[in-house]
Amino acid sequence: MTVAALSAEGLSRSFGRVQALADCTFALPEGRVIALVGPNGAGKSTLLSLAAGLIRPTAGAIAVHGTPIRGRMHPDVAYLAQNRPLYPDFTVREVIRAVAGMNERWSQSRVEEVLDMLAGVDRSAKVRTLSAGARTQVAIALALGRLPRVLMLDEPLSDLDPLARDETLRIVMTEVADRGTTVLMSSHLLSDLSEVCDHLLLVVAGQVRLAGDVEDVLAAHRVLVGPRDQESAVTGSVISASRTERQATLLVRDAEPAPPGWLADQPDLETLVVGYLRAARHVQATSQPV
Numbered sequence: 551m552t553v554a555a556l557s558a559e560g561l562s563r564s565f566g567r568v569q570a571l572a573d574c575t576f577a578l579p580e581g582r583v584i585a586l587v588g589p590n591g592a593g594k595s596t597l598l599s600l601a602a603g604l605i606r607p608t609a610g611a612i613a614v615h616g617t618p619i620r621g622r623m624h625p626d627v628a629y630l631a632q633n634r635p636l637y638p639d640f641t642v643r644e645v646i647r648a649v650a651g652m653n654e655r656w657s658q659s660r661v662e663e664v665l666d667m668l669a670g671v672d673r674s675a676k677v678r679t680l681s682a683g684a685r686t687q688v689a690i691a692l693a694l695g696r697l698p699r700v701l702m703l704d705e706p707l708s709d710l711d712p713l714a715r716d717e718t719l720r721i722v723m724t725e726v727a728d729r730g731t732t733v734l735m736s737s738h739l740l741s742d743l744s745e746v747c748d749h750l751l752l753v754v755a756g757q758v759r760l761a762g763d764v765e766d767v768l769a770a771h772r773v774l775v776g777p778r779d780q781e782s783a784v785t786g787s788v789i790s791a792s793r794t795e796r797q798a799t800l801l802v803r804d805a806e807p808a809p810p811g812w813l814a815d816q817p818d819l820e821t822l823v824v825g826y827l828r829a830a831r832h833v834q835a836t837s838q839p840v
């Protein structure tokens with residue numbers, strides 16, 4: 551049996567009265583690029599912080615390659631937090647030296663190699679003078695210097711211009727191809743995610759709503775377009791719907807063949823995730839299923 555790169559069993563975490571994660575169970579395969587998606591406040595950063603050992607679960611367990619994480623970072627994990635903590639008054643070179651000194655396992659050549667792939671990073675520039683994109687890229691280079699088996703990135707693409715985004719995704723893809731690293735990446739930028747991710751973990755209101763290989767998950771869904779007054783003919787579980795006066799567009803899970811008069815198509819990743827997010831918002835607004 552293969553051991554999951556990252557697995558959770560009944561994982562829960564509360565902050566006072568706020569239940570950020572509730573009873574999450576999943577197993578993420580090794581060597582894949584996994585999209586961690588969900589609405590604002592769904593619990594994505596909490597999940598990454600738990601996996602990085604920065605906080606402890608209030609119930610349940612999380613493990614990296616089968617080793618439980620109990621409030622300490624696993625040596626195989628590198629984590630880039632949303633706020634990209636770097637020392638603003640250090641130069642890039644000084645930051646690299648400082649971070650190298652904090653890590654038992656360190657590859658200076660890997661850091662240099664990653665920085666060489668980037669157009670815009672001047673190693674003698676002070677961190678505070680770098681663009682948001684360059685700062686993210688330095689932070690990723692530092693994370694890769696730990697030679698991680700699991701790389702976790704919280705919103706790595708926000709604040710990046712298209713070129714920096716493209717370069718950053720290329721670094722991630724090269725890392726996966728060259729070293730077989732597992733990458734878990736949270737982002738709201740669905741079109742970027744669909745370019746690189748082959749596995750999905752969708753979290754809504756602290757719970758795992760959908761998990762699996764992107765191909766399988768997409769194959770299990772259909773977008774059905776048809777007459778609004780014949781919606782009752784549609785089988786399967788309707789995840790979300792948008793309607794005009796006459797027409798209904800439905801995202802359906804486990805749909806049987808479309809009824810006569812309906813068009814059926816497999817959704818792309820963006821359409822699928824947006825459908826689930828729309829359903830989550832609807833439930834929040836009405837406390838009723840869609």
Ligand SMILES: Nc1ncnc2c1ncn2[C@@H]1O[C@H](COP(=O)(O)OP(=O)(O)OP(=O)(O)O)[C@@H](O)[C@H]1O
Nearest residue numbers: 565568569570588589590591592593594595596597
């Ligand atoms: N340190 C904390 N103290 C109190 N509440 C917290 C803390 N961290 C997270 N929360 C709460 O837990 C819930 C989940 O937050 P989390 O940051 O994990 O969501 P997220 O999916 O990463 O959101 P976003 O997409 O906006 O970054 C939210 O209600 C948030 O307010």
